[in-house]
């Protein structure tokens with residue numbers, strides 16, 4: 001049980017700066033998710049917390065104690081890797097108990113802790129198997145079990161589910177969430193899958209090119225994205241962005257008023273989530289259907305507006321359209337996100 | 349389709365069997381003739397050692413020769429110690445080269461494998477001078493040092509390639525588990541590359557065991573002769589004791605065979621473990 005504090009962290013490999021200036025306070029028992037596109041420095045940040053990578057500048061504290069000079073094993077962390085990283089020549093029991101055995105924990109306690117972890121994760125029947133005799137999901141559970149056995153202050157996960165197939169990923173996601181509710185440990189979880197981020201996180205940290213774009217709860221990020229990057233990254237399908245103009249407090253799309261705003265006159269980007277669009281006879285978005293995807297319970301309507309901008313709407317499965325049909329969509333005032341020319345949110 | 353497969357499998361086996369026969373023929377000839385009388389060897393080299401032609405005299409003279417066990421022990425010592433040094437130092441150097449970044453690492457890596465391109469025998473004269481000035485002439489140590497130097501470049505070359513492919517995450521998780529860098533090497537990395545170690549062992553071992561050049565030059569002394577050199581005593585200027593030569597060669601094949609069987613088990617296990625995903 002511990003807090004985690006990152007202060008002014010910088011990292012460069014040679015002349016390339018990978019992390020610019022990272023500041024973050026993680027509360028005790030919080031599940032923080034680092035999310036961002038590939039190569040933005042999430043793993044690097046996590047490896048620095050783990051002590052596998054040196055800092056170029058800054059401080060890391062766990063439970064109020066500075067740890068950035070300590071070797072990984074003394075930091076009170078455990079890490080789960082994307083590739084599971086199990087010891088292939090040891091069976092499940094050997095893998096789970098390895099760290100403890102090495103730390104000279106008495107055999108009785110090792111057995112207790114290993115048994116408890118294997119029970120939590122449903123591994124009890126697999127204890128004698130070698131990693132190569134396990135399925136992907138089972139291997140990942142062993143990797144997580146190995147972390148649990150160490151009883152760390154902070155769990156670190158680096159894309160632990162990305163090697164699993166889609167169905168298993170959903171299943172393991174729920175398992176992880178249950179695990180967190182049960183253990184109540186501080187956890188840092190790295191992913192580039194925004195669905196994982198939304199479902200798991202107490203708070204999400206959105207990375208871009210080594211900088212933090214926004215920190216907040218999943219709903220904050222969904223409802224009030226601070227810039228177009230966060231807005232486009234969170235939510236699926238991604239938010240529609242339309243070029244629009246502001247005239248006297250009104251956002252207009254080719255002379256059609258869409259919504260009110262406090263932005264100054266000039267051009268803006270109007271962001272609207274597909275699920276917030278609805279069919280409406282007097283809506284501002286008028287165009288031709290280009291593609292219509294029906295998924296049963298819901299459908300995606302791809303619309304080409306009269307000024308040639310495109311947008312996607314998520315509709316219920318009630319109505320069908322054919323390509324070329326005329327269609328009008330509307331949106332409620334509170335679902336309009338307005339971004340200024342530097343892509344930042346205009347706070348209403 | 350099935351017929352075609354059948355034919356191609358027959359074809360493959362035919363080729364393999366033909367190759368085996370070709371490769372084994374000289375060996376079989378050595379072993380067969382080692383059990384024959386001198387006359388029989390020359391009259392009918394391919395004949396079986398039956399009836400009149402049978403004679404274990406070759407083995408008699410080899411085994412009753414009190415020096416032969418000594419030569420045999422020398423060869424074994426030199427081979428095993430050199431092999432251990434090559435594998436240990438080679439794997440450790442390669443681990444360092446593939447795992448750590450330090451100033452001059454590329455240069456050092458190149459320097460260590462450069463030896464592949466330079467036949468060590470070119471340096472025989474210099475080596476001899478060096479060994480003599482170190483007072484190591486006529487010792488097994490001289491041979492061990494030279495063979496280790498001879499075997500290291502190719503061992504490092506091969507090990508480095510394979511150790512690079514060992515998942516970084518496994519080493520990192522061992523670090524988090526609190527293992528020292530040495531224990532990571534011995535307890536995590538080595539078990540992962542056992543098949544490669546066996547491969548390198550097999551082809552480092554054979555040239556050492558079979559070498560005649562360096563024993564002849566560096567340690568021809570009575571006490572430090574190896575089997576290959578020891579066999580020479582049966583080859584006189586005027587008469588050659590063929591039975592004894594062939595018998596000692598047959599006996600000399602045995603330890604190589606045993607070591608090969610040990611290592612190849614590892615090899616096959618490695619190959620099949622890689623074939624199944626994971």
Ligand SMILES: Nc1ncnc2c1ncn2[C@@H]1O[C@H](COP(=O)(O)OP(=O)(O)OP(=O)(O)O)[C@@H](O)[C@H]1O
Pocket residue numbers: 013018036037038039040041042043044045192
């Ligand atoms: N050892 C290294 N030497 C040089 N550059 C590195 C090193 N490790 C990472 N980088 C660079 O740092 C950047 C961030 O890498 P990092 O692995 O943290 O990305 P990531 O956010 O985890 O991406 P992904 O989602 O693909 O895992 C990348 O541009 C990468 O090329």
Ligand SMILES: [Mg+2]
Pocket residue numbers: 042043044158159
């Ligand atoms: Mg990563």
